[in-house]
Amino acid sequence: MKALVAVKRVVDYNVKVRVKSDGSDVDIDNVKMSMNPFDEIAVEEAVRLKEAGKIGEIVAVSLGGKKCEETLRTALAMGADRAVHVETEVALEPLVVAKLLKAVADKEQPQILLLGKQAIDDDANQTAQMLAALLNAPQGTFAGKVLIEGNEALVTREIDGGSETVALKLPAVISADLRLNEPRYVKLPQIMQAKKKPLEKTTPEELGVSTALRLQAVRYAEPKARQAGEKVGSVAELVEKLKAAKAV
Amino acid sequence: MNVLVIAEHDGQTLNPATLHAVTAAAKLGEVHLLVAGSGVENIAAQAARLEGVAKVLTADAPHYADGLAEELAPLAVSLAAEYRYLTAAADAFGKNLMPRIAALLDCPQVSDLVEIVDADTFVRLIYAGNALVTLKCTEAKLVLTFRTTAFEAAGSGGNAQIAAVPATPAQNLSRFIGRELPQLERPELTQAKVVVSGGKGLGSKENFDALILPLADALGAAVGASRAAVDAEYAPNDYQVGQTGKVVAPELYIAVGISGAIQHVAGMQDSKTVVAINKDPEAAIFNVADYGIVGDLFEIVPELTAALKA
Numbered sequence: 178m179k180a181l182v183a184v185k186r187v188v189d190y191n192v193k194v195r196v197k198s199d200g201s202d203v204d205i206d207n208v209k210m211s212m213n214p215f216d217e218i219a220v221e222e223a224v225r226l227k228e229a230g231k232i233g234e235i236v237a238v239s240l241g242g243k244k245c246e247e248t249l250r251t252a253l254a255m256g257a258d259r260a261v262h263v264e265t266e267v268a269l270e271p272l273v274v275a276k277l278l279k280a281v282a283d284k285e286q287p288q289i290l291l292l293g294k295q296a297i298d299d300d301a302n303q304t305a306q307m308l309a310a311l312l313n314a315p316q317g318t319f320a321g322k323v324l325i326e327g328n329e330a331l332v333t334r335e336i337d338g339g340s341e342t343v344a345l346k347l348p349a350v351i352s353a354d355l356r357l358n359e360p361r362y363v364k365l366p367q368i369m370q371a372k373k374k375p376l377e378k379t380t381p382e383e384l385g386v387s388t389a390l391r392l393q394a395v396r397y398a399e400p401k402a403r404q405a406g407e408k409v410g411s412v413a414e415l416v417e418k419l420k421a422a423k424a425v
Numbered sequence: 426m427n428v429l430v431i432a433e434h435d436g437q438t439l440n441p442a443t444l445h446a447v448t449a450a451a452k453l454g455e456v457h458l459l460v461a462g463s464g465v466e467n468i469a470a471q472a473a474r475l476e477g478v479a480k481v482l483t484a485d486a487p488h489y490a491d492g493l494a495e496e497l498a499p500l501a502v503s504l505a506a507e508y509r510y511l512t513a514a515a516d517a518f519g520k521n522l523m524p525r526i527a528a529l530l531d532c533p534q535v536s537d538l539v540e541i542v543d544a545d546t547f548v549r550l551i552y553a554g555n556a557l558v559t560l561k562c563t564e565a566k567l568v569l570t571f572r573t574t575a576f577e578a579a580g581s582g583g584n585a586q587i588a589a590v591p592a593t594p595a596q597n598l599s600r601f602i603g604r605e606l607p608q609l610e611r612p613e614l615t616q617a618k619v620v621v622s623g624g625k626g627l628g629s630k631e632n633f634d635a636l637i638l639p640l641a642d643a644l645g646a647a648v649g650a651s652r653a654a655v656d657a658e659y660a661p662n663d664y665q666v667g668q669t670g671k672v673v674a675p676e677l678y679i680a681v682g683i684s685g686a687i688q689h690v691a692g693m694q695d696s697k698t699v700v701a702i703n704k705d706p707e708a709a710i711f712n713v714a715d716y717g718i719v720g721d722l723f724e725i726v727p728e729l730t731a732a733l734k735a
Contacts, residue, residue, distance in 0.1 A: 188552070190553075190688070193555060193687055194552045194555050194556060195555075196556050203551070203552060203556050270533060271524070271534070272527065272528060272531075272532075272533055272534070275528055294669075295669075297552070297553060297668070298551065298552055299551055300536070300537070300550065300551055300552070300553070300668065301534075301536045302520050302524070302536055302537075303524035303527070303534055303536060304524075305524075306494065306521065306522075306523075306524035306525045306528070307524045307525070307527065307528035308528075309525060310498065310524070310525040310526075310527075310528035310529050311528050313598075314598065315495050315598035315599040316494060316495070316521070316525065316599075317599075318494075318520070318521045319517065319520075319521070321662070331602070334517075334521075335517070335662055335663070336517040336518070336604075336663075337442075337516050337517045337518070337615075337663060337671075338606045338607075338609070338613075338663055339604065339605045339606040339607055339661075339663055340604070340605050340662070341601070341602075341603065341604040341605070342602040342603050342604075343493070343599050343600065343601055343602060344599065344600040344602055345598070345599045346597075346598055346599065354669075355652070355669055356655075356656075356662060391532075391533045391562060391564055392533050392535065392560045392561070392562050393560065393561045393562065394558050394559070394560055395546070395559045395560070395561050396558070396559040397556055397557065397558050397559075398556070398557045398558075398559075399555075399556065399557070400550065400554060400555070400556070400557050400694070403694055403699070403712075403713040405711060405712045405713070405714065406699075406714055406715035406716055406717065407715075407716060407717070408706075408711070408716075408717045408718065408719060409716055409717070409718055410718075411718075412718070412725055412728040412729050412732055413732065415700065415716055415718055415729065416729070416732045416733065418716055419677070419698070419700070419716070422698060422715075424676060424677045424697070424698040425619075425644065425677065425733060
């Protein structure tokens with residue numbers, strides 16, 4: 178059984194981004210970039226399924242500029258077998274990403290497609306669901322637990338108020354929530370090995386997918402910042418202030 | 426222009442999130458509310474009384490009973506011809522379902538929007554709430570999900586007509602196995618007027634329960650938690666407030682032993698009044714708190730609980 182794992186290169190989660198002063202974009206020049214944390218969890222899950230003998234091969238795929246190669250090398254160091262880089266310099270919307278991933282999936286024919294539940298830059302939480310729709314495959318979104326049994330994936334999903342479990346016919350699309358697992362740290366020998374693993378290049382044009390944007394970002398702005406208030410010296414003073422503000 | 430809102434329910438009652446989605450959708454046109462499930466008369470009757478709903482569409486079939494996206498998406502697509510906007514609340518249900526609909530319709534989606542500027546223009550947050558982006562889309566069809574805390578809940582007093590629509594065939598791609606919903610003795614987190622949240626500073630689940638729960642009860646508050654507290658298993662998953670958990674905007678938010686990482690602040694920065702209790706005077710949470718107390722939470726919290734009870 179083959180797994181396809183999609184990984185995105187994003188601004189590191191510790192970086193607090195700023196909006197450019199002309200409101201034209203978010204300023205991400207010269208900031209630290211890394212693999213989207215949810216995608217790390219997706220890669221880790223694929224590697225664990227392989228270690229458990231459920232999966233034979235893991236193909237990692239990333240879409241975007243030249244430097245996505247680094248993100249793919251990280252996935253290879255974590256345990257993916259080979260990588261596909263869909264190289265493009267243009268901005269991609271989730272629906273375009275889903276179409277590109279479908280084109281890769283049509284070639285690779287994976288049984289399990291693993292993604293993060295959302296990217297921490299656009300916070301869209303769309304791609305996995307869209308990919309499942311395009312493949313007419315079932316979806317196990319916000320997965321907290323994944324079991325492969327025969328020709329089904331049993332996915333326990335995190336929902337409002339608790340969790341639910343669904344059985345999905347394979348091939349299935351699964352999106353990882355934070356609590357699915359704890360991704361491993363890669364060690365130097367693995368990073369060295371990853372450099373020798375195959376990394377194939379393609380483009381949206383070769384895959385026959387249009388990247389035209391249908392949502393136009395007209396302006397970026399800083400949200401209204403909360404101001405730091407005051408520090409109070411005692412609980413009595415706090416209760417008094419809260420009562421005065423009619424907060425309690 | 427008509428707007429289709431997909432209602433969320435558990436077979437007994439309409440989910441409060443849907444009430445917020447109705448208010449948002451009403452800004453865009455005439456609202457039709459789709460109630461799909463198995464045995465939905467009761468839900469449809471509740472839906473028809475909502476203010477701002479012009480029509481309730483019911484789709485009744487066993488394969489709609491568990492709210493599976495694989496079954497509900499084709500139903501929404503079968504109705505899409507009459508609507509420019511297909512919408513739902515941006516909670517776990519809407520986030521799971523709506524992108525599937527968007528892809529089947531080959532139309533873009535605007536997720537978790539916080540403001541409707543005009544018929545084609547919407548504002549949403551990106552980068553964990555650190556930036557606002559205004560998006561414009563003139564396409565013939567659009568899928569939208571609404572951040573519930575950005576729109577009021579629709580009131581009652583409406584009297585919409587109810588019409589049944591034909592069910593779409595079962596897809597049988599997925600099977601529902603079961604659901605675990607821990608009993609809540611307190612208000613639901615995203616709906617609560619007051620939220621008391623605990624973080625890693627509490628040190629253990631025993632301390633979390635012993636300190637946070639009595640304070641929440643004294644205030645009639647819902648209980649939240651930071652990711653660190655959830656990961657350390659001081660509190661269940663669905664208590665998590667933040668970018669990857671729930672977004673809350675209560676009247677009063679009390680953060681106890683929470684440092685205030687950007688991912689946490691993303692989930693509570695629209696709260697009206699924020700109180701922080703933390704022993705570290707440099708903790709980032711004090712930058713967003715209206716009132717802060719620097720000190721030992723093990724002394725302060727019981728004292729505060731006692732003072733509020735008095």
